[in-house]
Amino acid sequence: MSSFAANQATAPAEHKTVANWLRSKSGQKVRVGVLDGQRKDYFKGSAAVKALLSPAYAKLKKVPKVTSETEAVQLLSQLNAKGFFLRVQRGDKVTSTKKSPRTLQVIRQQAFLPPDYYVWLLEGSPLMIYLGALGMVAVIFAGVLYPLWPLSMRIGAYYLSMGLLGLLGLFFAMTIVRLILYVVTWLVLSPGLWIFPQLFADVGFFESFVPLYEWDYPKKKKSKKSKKGDKADAPPAAAKGKAPAPPTPATPMSSVLPGMAPPPTPSFGGTQQAFIEEIPDDAS
Template identity: 35%
Template sequence: MSEAVPQGNPQTALAVASLLRRNKLLKQRYGIFQSRTTDFFRYKRFVRALESPQYKKKSSNQPDLYPAAATEAEARLIFITLIKSQIVIPVKKLHSDELKEHDLSPSKDYPHLLPSKQAQLTPDEYYVWNYNPKSFWDYATVVAVVAGILALVCYPLWPMSMRRGSYYVSLAALVFLGAFFVIAILRLILFLVSLIFVSGGKNQGFWIFPNLFEDCGILESFKPLYGFGEQDSYSYIKKQKRLKKRQAKKAKSNEKN
């Protein structure tokens, strides 16, 4: 029988949070909490992460920092430690009809989250992280920014070959930016013309690069080459995938009932 986890122990809480913060078993999603996007997860997913081989290995090697979670009671104690240390915060996911009650505007991409007054530790209860450890890329970004500033400050000391190279790079960037604005204006003109002469005003106009201004990656912004209406847009496809998942969950719940 393992020893009880001391509630509120900051060392244990930080160690467990650092290990499981990006664990795939949490199946984390983005939500809007206090006007910013953050990861949130269900309590039952955290319990599954405690049962992972990664955590069990750490627990066997360093039981003081990573307490055993062989039973549900032990898992609850570990999670209470994180709550006491304010590393995780219980939240409630709002439905669309509840947004007006809290003066919140709906978001097509992320659900709104509100803090709960009390943690119940039920399987489907939601929690957000109040802990974001720095990654390698965070430090690399800081180093790159500082190096870039120092390089610009020392521009008068650059050899002529480097100055000439920077000139060509800046010129290429201006050409790319100009081409982007030309494409944006051209696609808008084609869309308006297609609304009038092709679709008859049914809002199914022709787009070139329908994902150009969508919230997606750089390569995805230029795929596909063309499309009609919003059916080929990244946000619409993402919305349809979420709708299919909801319908599948409802169908499963109906079958069980």
């Protein structure tokens, strides 16, 4: 990603302002995907176009003016060329849960199209990254100096570590109990019952404990092809609830002779019609 960062550094200041605004202040829907094993934020192109056409963007200063969808697409194409985001293709979900992120794959041919999806390569402010790194170094340094801590701080650290170990042990105990309960219910009351079914799903911390329990029913999915096939096989008249009309019998060619009228078409309604047949006079 260093090459993308270098390319972003060469972008004009107004493009950086637009990218930062779209990234954090535009209010567009942020989606989470998995790219090369890492969680990345991505968005849909049409959402970015709407954001550039919104009144909030019009109030910004020192940014390119956007008055039409064509101008918005041109500006976003320039941001794409500078590596602020890349065009990707969405794949399957990582897990079977509803909120599971999808896998992302970078498309070799880059272009900005509103219906497509784009992954953000613009990271946060470098200042925050540097402050986070300094904080980690400070924590490690404080741990090394543990023997020099005052007695009260060491006692507090001891109780804190015991509490964390207790939470970890509780987590392992809950995992074992839910597995035993699932096996028992699967043998007695099939299908099995899961406690905290999303405990190991790729979701947030609080979502891992919702719902409290769930039966392990198999999910049935009806393919779209079968639905279309059923509609295609069904006759139009039967689909509307009407009885199909009786077929009209074809008139054989042998019954139509010169000088004779063809036989009448039989009626299916029970009403008979009379007709007059003219026979030509003999030449004699």
